[in-house]
Amino acid sequence: MTLTRDAVLAAMKDITDPVSGSDIVAAGLVRALSVEGGAVRFVLEIDPAKADTYGPVRDSCEAAVKALDGAGPVSVVLTGHSAPKPPPDLKAQKAKPQGPQSVPGIDRIVAIASGKGGVGKSTVSANLACALAAEGRRVGLLDADVYGPSQPRMLGVSGRPASPDGKTILPLRNFGVTMMSIGLMTNEREAVVWRGPMLMGALQQMMNQVQWGALDVLIVDLPPGTGDVAMTLAQKFTLDGAIVVSTPQDVALLDARKGIDMFAKLGTPIHGLIENMSTHVCSNCGHEEHIFGHGGVAREADAMGVPLLAEIPLHLDIRTAADGGAPIVVSKPDSAQARAFRDLARQLVGAGQA
8 A cells, every 4th residue: 555645644633732732734733744655754843942842742643654554664853943053163163273062952972983894883873772762762873984874774764854944954763763874965875085174074064953852862873993073073072972892803902992092082981892793602503602702892891991881792683683774672672682782771871871
């Protein structure tokens, strides 16, 4: 059955506008509705001062549309008529250097970093964001890995973000996570050929001009290494902490130490380390094998005096879930692999770090 615009509107006529008392369709709150195949995107145009009041309304809309036959990904964004925050004046910042700035509406910003590529940093970021959302946190995920943006695929999100006024960017949402990625602005097969100033400008635009709304935590999936994007994030924005992901392999740890040293020099606290691909259990015989070694990340964390936050196993289901657009925390929430991420999320929430 093909999903239609009329069916989407009809599904929301039973949802009441808490201000006017009429249904949200009659009240004229539903704007910019698009239905492409099963994918549904629209904006609830509200008074920005009442964003907390309309949070449950947005959730009800999302649930009602998802329940329709033929519905696929659903993105519902709250917006309003308030003047958008202008982009930062980069020339003024050069003339008069400023310290790190907070982002309005975001309580905490946590960076997920790695010293080298291929250690599973983006997979950890996606699963952690979904796990925090499952714990009831208001979560945003910024895919700042400009050269290799993978979060749209991992979170099953597609389509170009809308901009109602040409300045403010409306992020997309799935699995309870508000997400923005440079990958949504470019062709999936195109290389992003940018130098340092363009990278720094893109990061500041995604931080300042995306309408994130009220968030408990914004997870920033950084590019691997110690380049311009990581430095700009730590220098321009109030970064509450960083989590460094590494495999137990000695070569990976060598690079991870450089990332840790970078954050130390920039004054960013390290919340802890994560050992990814920690162990592999054969699905046929149950034999456990430490393919990349074991314990190296734990020893590094102990030497630094920071927690080893998690040991994530090397498992086929984690990879296939990410490739399929629904992280293991969402697709198999009761699995042992998902529990590793859920335990990580609860640990960060309990420590007041997310």
